[in-house]
Amino acid sequence: xxxxxxxxxxxxxxxxxxxxxxxxxxxxxxxxxxxxxxxxxxxxxxxxxxxxxxxxxxxxxxxxxxxxxxxxxxxxxxxxxxxxxxxxxxxxxxxxxxxxxxxxxxxxxxxxxxxxxxxxxxxxxxxxxxxxxxxxxxxxxxxxxxxxxxxxxxxxxxxxxxxxxxxxxxxxxxxxxxxxxxxxxxxxxxxxxxxxxxxxxxxxxxxxxxxxxxxxxxxxxxxxxxxxxxxxxxxxxxxxxxxxxxxxxxxxxxxxxxxxxxxxxxxxxxxxxxxxxxxxxxxxxxxxxxxxxxxxxxxxxxxxxxxxxxxxxxxxxxxxxxxxxxxxxxxxxxxxxxxxxxxxxxxxxxxxxxxxxxxxxxxxxxxxxxxxxxxxxxxxxxxxxxxxxxxxxxxxxxxxxxxxxxxxxxxxxxxxxxxxxxxxxxxxxxxxxxxxxxxxxxxxxxxxxxxxxxxxxxxxxxxxxxxxxxxxxxxxxxxxxxxxxxxxxxxxxxxxxxxxxxxxxxxxxxxxxxxxxxxxxxxxxxxxxxxxxxxxxxxxxxxxxxx
Numbered sequence: 135x136x137x138x139x140x141x142x143x144x145x146x147x148x149x150x151x152x153x154x155x156x157x158x159x160x161x162x163x164x165x166x167x168x169x170x171x172x173x174x175x176x177x178x179x180x181x182x183x184x185x186x187x188x189x190x191x192x193x194x195x196x197x198x199x200x201x202x203x204x205x206x207x208x209x210x211x212x213x214x215x216x217x218x219x220x221x222x223x224x225x226x227x228x229x230x231x232x233x234x235x236x237x238x239x240x241x242x243x244x245x246x247x248x249x250x251x252x253x254x255x256x257x258x259x260x261x262x263x264x265x266x267x268x269x270x271x272x273x274x275x276x277x278x279x280x281x282x283x284x285x286x287x288x289x290x291x292x293x294x295x296x297x298x299x300x301x302x303x304x305x306x307x308x309x310x311x312x313x314x315x316x317x318x319x320x321x322x323x324x325x326x327x328x329x330x331x332x333x334x335x336x337x338x339x340x341x342x343x344x345x346x347x348x349x350x351x352x353x354x355x356x357x358x359x360x361x362x363x364x365x366x367x368x369x370x371x372x373x374x375x376x377x378x379x380x381x382x383x384x385x386x387x388x389x390x391x392x393x394x395x396x397x398x399x400x401x402x403x404x405x406x407x408x409x410x411x412x413x414x415x416x417x418x419x420x421x422x423x424x425x426x427x428x429x430x431x432x433x434x435x436x437x438x439x440x441x442x443x444x445x446x447x448x449x450x451x452x453x454x455x456x457x458x459x460x461x462x463x464x465x466x467x468x469x470x471x472x473x474x475x476x477x478x479x480x481x482x483x484x485x486x487x488x489x490x491x492x493x494x495x496x497x498x499x500x501x502x503x504x505x506x507x508x509x510x511x512x513x514x515x516x517x518x519x520x521x522x523x524x525x526x527x528x529x530x531x532x533x534x535x536x537x538x539x540x541x542x543x544x545x546x547x548x549x550x551x552x553x554x555x556x557x558x559x560x561x562x563x564x565x566x567x568x569x570x571x572x573x574x575x576x577x578x579x580x581x582x583x584x585x586x587x588x589x590x591x592x593x594x595x596x597x598x599x600x601x602x603x604x605x606x607x608x609x610x611x612x613x614x615x616x617x618x619x620x621x622x623x624x625x626x627x628x629x630x631x632x633x634x635x636x637x638x639x640x641x642x643x644x645x646x647x648x649x650x651x652x653x654x655x656x657x658x659x660x661x662x663x664x665x666x667x668x669x670x671x672x673x674x675x676x677x678x679x680x681x
Contacts (some may be wrong), residue, residue: 136535138401149260155306156258165257165303167298173331175385176279177377180434183230183417191232192243198222205247207597210254217261222250224262225270226443229278236281244282245290248275265312266490269324272301273377278326304330306338309345315472316360316367319353322346323381324375330385343390346378353472356443358399359448363465365407365414366421366498366654369431372400376434401437403445404428406452407461408437412491413647415461416497417450417482418468419475422647444547452545453554456581459486463517464541464558466530473536478526479517480540480560481573485584485675490623493653497646508534511646519601520588520671522664527562527571538565552579561628568593571666582677591668600636600660600671606645606653612638619658628678635671636662 155161187197194210196200199217203209209223222228226248232240255262262268275298305324313321320516323346329339353361353371364380375397379389407415411477412425423608444451449465462483467476475498485493499507512530514521521527538560550557559572569592573615576585588600605611609622617638619631660671 139387143665154262155382156263158638162257165300166296169292170333172295172298172430172591173276173279173380174333174334174335175275175330177327177330177381177384178231179230179277179281179492180377180380180429181373183232183234187228188233188235191247192235192239193226194542196223196228196247199426200627205243208245210251211534217529218367220261221264221267226251229282231276233278236589239283241282241284242680244278245286248282248625249277249290249293249353252441253294256297257300258304260272263301265305265308265321266317268305269317269321272298272305273320273327275397277342277350277377279331292603298328299332301590302332306341309342315353315362315474316370319349319371319425321372322349322665323378326378327381330381330387334652339387343604347390347392348352349620350392353443354396354400355447355650356399357442357445357447358396358403359450360403361401362418362475363448363463364418364420364475365404366419366423368407369414370405372397372404372435373401374486376431379557380434398437399436400438401432401435402439402442402609403448404432405441406443406445406450409461409484409491410459411488411491412488415450415620416495416647417463417479418477419498421498422651429518430504440562443549445544446545449545451544451545451556451558451587453556453575454581455552455554455577457488457577458576458577458581458584460484460577460584462556462558462575462675463519464543464545464556466543466560466562467536473539474534476536477512477515477517477610478528478530479519479544480514480527480537480562481558481571482517482519483575484518487623487627487677489569490607490625491609492621492623492629493602494605494645494647496603496644499646499652507646507652515599515601516603519600520573521599521601522563522567522569522571522590523596523598525563527560553577563596564592567596569596569668584675586673588671590664590670592664594664594666594668597661597663598669598671600633600673601629604656604658605654607649610640610656610658612640621675629657630678631673632675632676633660633671633673635669636660 162413193204198313199222201219217451228243269410275317278536309325311669325342329335329342346571360371414420414423451461452461463479467473483497498511513525528539540560542561545558554577557574563569569590570588574587607624639659641657641659645653645655
């Protein structure tokens with residue numbers, strides 16, 4: 135019998151090559167052995183860190199991803215911690231937390247930690263010099279330069295400048311083939327920071343700007359939406375572009391028209407993804423971003439333009455009438471390579487009443503990539519939409535990528551006398567069940583009446599569940615007489631939910647509305663079975679007192 139030969143995966147081969155090349159003494163020598171005299175230009179740091187976390191560092195503890203460790207020499211060798219924790223630690227973004235304190239002790243503590251890191255990491259390491267970790271650290275070291283190098287002695291400055299220049303040289307060597315999506319945009323940002331900061335880097339800056347132009351064309355849709363269709367990525371991408379513009383301004387470089395145009399498109403698109411309370415909608419991995427941060431990014435963007443009613447290329451609809459706001463996902467999964475965090479939430483929506491959230495999606499656990507929440511939060515059942523046969527509308531594979539996927543999405547919008555109708559469909563259940571899901575949503579002109587129709591057409595013979603996840607602060611109770619659910623918002627407003635067919639029930643749910651915070655919640659379920667003629671489920675949310 136012939137012997138089976140297992141071929142190494144491309145990623146594994148690349149890692150072997152990287153270890154052999156980048157970890158060698160000759161390669162370390164090529165990164166340079168003499169520090170530059172100084173940095174050419176450094177951008178001002180517009181983003182404030184968390185002074186409470188900074189105070190903890192001064193007390194001897196560094197917190198990353200909700201986990202705290204003693205800030206001593208062994209901090210850099212904490213092998214028992216998770217890879218994501220170590221990546222965050224070695225990225226040094228937490229330097230901003232010390233800067234937020236602004237004191238001489240904070241400045242000195244930052245230098246001590248940086249000096250210890252430089253001593254322990256003179257050359258390439260698979261994790262600490264990984265593209266995303268390296269890019270984050272280069273940005274942090276340059277952005278915080280003016281604070282931490284103030285009053286520094288020559289020995290620290292020389293060690294800092296030498297280490298930074300070596301890291302920037304390596305970053306430019308790996309930049310052409312590294313990362314995709316948001317991580318690549320951060321890598322390009324780091325390259326621009328490095329090219330502006332290091333003296334005699336005109337050629338590097340030209341290369342970095344070419345990479346930026348390439349990514350703007352690849353990642354930013356004509357309507358200003360980011361290719362990952364994730365509101366958190368939208369925020370992060372806009373912030374990166376604002377920072378790049380500020381860095382170029384600090385270095386007295388010309389601002390490309392393509393960069394300014396992308397900022398001008400992205401800011402209104404970000405506004406379209408915001409709830410009335412200032413936070414972001416929970417689609418495709420968006421975490422519970424703080425309203426103040428969204429405000430700060432939009433202020434720094436300085437790009438006028440109200441939130442558009444629809445993002446046609448990106449795949450979102452925004453319905454607003456009276457005090458009611460609906461944000462609906464009317465797009466398919468992002469393209470292959472940009473879908474590593476995408477959710478299977480096609481045609482899901484979220485609903486506000488004033489500044490209170492009524493209907494939500496379950497959200498995303500920001501630091502649980504690959505953990506127990508990773509697949510559950512991405513499932514169709516974690517979204518306010520229709521699930522057929524307990525199957526996701528797009529397949530989420532074990533490696534996190536999208537397998538079988540939605541191929542065709544339709545969406546139309548009508549507005550008459552203040553009332554709005556959105557009609558959308560997707561074919562995600564065509565392959566497994568021979569079914570098409572179509573959702574029609576109508577919002578009355580006063581915002582007091584939301585009506586929906588979910589139609590399932592095709593060969594039938596499949597169970598379905600229509601879910602409406604409720605915000606944790608919403609109280610819900612089933613009525614015993616008219617098969618309805620009474621909903622009470624924390625501010626006292628009341629709504630009634632009813633469905634025309636199917637078995638109506640309340641079930642447990644969870645909500646991941648803020649980073650790493652899991653809250654108990656409830657969901658409305660309408661269960662049934664699609665027959666030979668499919669199924670039609672009509673449902674309404676009506677404000678109590680307007681019936």
